[in-house]
Amino acid sequence: MDKMEGSFAVEDMQNVQINIGAIVKEVEEWDQPMGPFPYPQIATLRDWDFKIMQRYKIMYSPICDRCTLCTYGPCDLTGDKRGACGIDQAAQNGRIVLIACLMGATAHCAHGRHLYHWVLEKFGDLPINMGDEILVDAPITRTIAGIRPKTIKDFGPVLSYFEEQVSQLLASTHTGQEANYMDFESKALHASMLDHLGMEASDIIQMVAYDMPRGDENAPLVECGMGTLDKNKAILLTYGHNLAASAEAMFYTEDNNLWDKVDIGGVCCTAHDNVRIGEGLGYPKEISEKYKDVGTKAKIAGAIGWWRKLIRADVMDCVMVDEQCVWTDAVNECSARKVPMIASSEKIMMGFPDRTNDPVDEIVDDLVNFRMPGVAVLDPTKAGEVAVKTAIAVKPKRAAEREADPFLSEEEFKKHAESCTYCHACQFVCPPHIKIGDVVRAAAEGNLEPLSSTYEVCVGCRRCEQACPQDIPILSLYAFANKEYIRDHKFKMRAGRGPVKDTEIRRVGAPIVLGTIPGVIALVGCSNYPNGTKEAYDMAKEFVDRGFIVAASGCMAMDMSLYTDEEGKTIWEQYPGAIDGRNICNMGSCVANSHISGATIKIATIFAGRNERANFDDMADYTISKIGACGVAWGAYSQKAASIATGCNRMGIPVVIQPHGVMYRRSYVGRTDKKENWEIIDARDGSKVYCEPAPEHMLYIAETKEEAMLMMAKLCFRPSDNNQGRMIKLTHYCDISMKYFGCMPPDWHVYVRHASDLPLKWKEDMLKELEAKHGWGIDWKRKAILTGPIRKMDVSFDPTNIERKIRVKK
């Protein structure tokens, strides 16, 4: 059922107005009955959350032992202590987790809300047409809201619902409100589920308005890397996550035939969305007729971790920021290098004067003559025009104002390097623990190799420079030593393909659920890697080669583009881009992560025929029981990454994060020594079955890439795997362990239900070990397992965690 807001006045009655909350009309085209939980409120799905938390024990790692939020504080909460308000350490951490998830969720949803208004203003209401191969569109919106949006305006009530929920959730974090850590976590799960709703709304709105690819496995290969930006032209960098103003800059450039004068490179997710414009199905016509494939003319400058490297390498003449992940000292870096800035979002105005209502040429004149470091222009069209004109006009001015070579001179480099006193203050603050003192000392001795080999490990946080008592510009030393690298930094990335097609789901649904495609690995998130960008590529390659479906998004998709095989091909050129085994898909920007969680819903509904409408826990239950998917956020830094991961967790998708992920303070960890935690219902008759721990954890922190990869393979086990599927999964789990650990994983036997589950290459040895080490009964004649497994293999087993899914009660 759809709800339409409205009101009318009664003519003959003075001063009377009757307000009607909603007129209800039937939606003829969607015959699916409304499920139990349309627009779920805070407590609606609490039972589901508590089921997750019963199995996956909440683990807190407090970063701060105190609470400093009210005037009674600071309160020491260490151990068993409580604050003046009565809050304990667990609840306080749950509270901070909720706040972080709300930050992340609102960032995405506010982005969607801005696009909603902007797109309606620019294009009017547009039909949500995802093409003939995507009929189950907006799966998350269907599942949560119980509606099937037909036009952009239909997202209005969805966004309003989100905003109301966020208001209620944030209120619960005030002192003297929620008291229990599990309830804080349930609220964090709710906020994060809403995050996926907001992401889906945002991406659908922009896909529809800007004619982006909609499930296109052959989306164009676009240029990626610092070296792709043409220094013979003016270079405009557009930085953030909301393409509105950046798209206008591209349109202005196209309309005025300026591509030979300006290069537009994106940083962070705006980069992704720039290169998706005009590559879709050919509508709306306004885009397809005037701007077809205009996205291929823009370039990916770099992921978030490259921002400070970009500015130190002087690759830009002008910067336009929109929203999210914009380093807040960008204005300092830019003004020091005479790079004018345009702030195009109310969320980031950077202290600039609001020039929205001033004539374009006046604004440009002020920027080009460096009368001010930047301006705020909140009209995307005007901001885009200002940005392009400024970039073109300021390029020669910058050259005149600055020294010819933007890099340090040889003498300056030497002087700085030699001034290092080897105090190691820099290393005390370096997130990936680069031995910066050694690197700088080597540079002083003329050896630049360490500056080269650690360039990709550096996350560009600039904490080292701030810690340095000698004021050594360490990032500028890096830029000096990597001039050639920067110039040659040229790669190809496949533009974001958008959602999963129904036809793809039909092809892979059964193999995923049965396990014969060993899993879906989603490599998502940011650029704060523990050991460099190369690990993004390594992880992707390992799992594509093994026949997993690998989906990537956001900065991790960009970072894995920076490496090539022996033939010089990036990962996008090595493998096709469909949702299938041995494929790698770039879904798109951050908000395109919703298509990954949405794909699990599509498997449940298209392959398994389940009703998704207003039926969240059913979809999540199906996912956790039957879909071997695992998210990986190996460079996660942001609150958005926290809410994306937590939203995946509520959907039943486990997530592996990097060691810096401890800053999120909370994880969900299984206990395999407690058999009772792994009791699952057989939906056929309601009987309870003790299962193997599959998946064992819901949010796992790995110390190294190797550990992460082992866990990724392991977290793809599901109770529904058939023998062949379990054998394939067990093969990869054991093989990764042998490859990187030098031994079998200690718990491989836990996942064996039947001799047919055993990998063929180790079957004999495994049977021997099962008998000798674990005391299992083996029939050697038949090579069969007689006793020992946690449960017997049952091909008809229908695992569920929800009582209402029981078909015939005993």
Next chain:
Amino acid sequence: MAVDTTKNAVPFEMAQIPGPEMAKAYNTKVIGAILKKAKRPLLVVGAELFEDPVMFDKAIEIGKMGVPIAATAHTIKGFIERGYTENVHMIGLHPLTSYLRFKDWQGLDGEGHYDVVIFMGIFYKFASAMFSTLKNFNRDIKRVSIDRYYHVNADMTFGNLAFNPDQYHEAVDEVIAAMAK
């Protein structure tokens, strides 16, 4: 002369100031004596051992003194390469810490919980957060770091020795010697 492991007792990541309860840096003899007295100690080693392989040998020395070893990340490989797997258990630091916080856990060998955990060779921020979990949620376990960092959330730790590998190696040797006495 013994290495002064009480110097430089500032958090390795300088902004990591958790609250009123912060670790004290001890000298090697005291730490060695505490470890020797432990009834169920557990040595937990991480992937930084690969960057300083001699530390594998030192871990094995401790293992041979009867202290079981939790080989986190992929460090089991280093032990296998050295032919020592006797009391070495392969487990991630994250699930290990999760188990350690539960008082009813029966240990990696099923023979009971641990009274002292000793961290060595683990990525600093990760180790610090795992110490924090134990500091706040299972205070029955003594948290000892013999890593090259001052670990603010431990009970007992060295000061920062990260920039002097020789001194650090010597300090660990002194702890081992004190345990052997």
